[in-house]
Amino acid sequence: MNAKTKEAMFNLKDELNSFSAEHPTITVKRSDLEAVVKHLFNNGDEWSNQAALGYAIAAAERIWTSDIFIKQFISAMEIEFDERNLESAAEYYRESKY
The missing domain is CATH 1.20.890 (cAMP-dependent Protein Kinase, Chain A)
Known part of the structure; x- marks a missing residue:
């Protein structure tokens, strides 16, 4: 897993941890979400x-x-x-x- 993907995962984890009934909105940067999804679907391997x-x-x-x-x-x-x-x-x- 590259550094960008790790950072994106930590960002998403922090947002998910802040989710609660009092704070029901999660703000996610598109680039973070794309990096995590790409990693999950490609098992971390880049297609070329x-x-x-x-x-x-x-x-x-x-x-x-x-x-x-x-x-x-x-x-x-x-x-x-x-x-x-x-x-x-x-x-x-x-x-x-x-």
């Missing part, structure tokens, strides 16, 4: 297309795929990055036969 390409190249090399195929595959993935958002790609994966 470069990381995904690294996984793909490593997997292709693991199965002894040719350099030509890997280059074509990476080019196709880069096109998909441009045409799909993360949720669309996840849905495509969930609905695939693999």
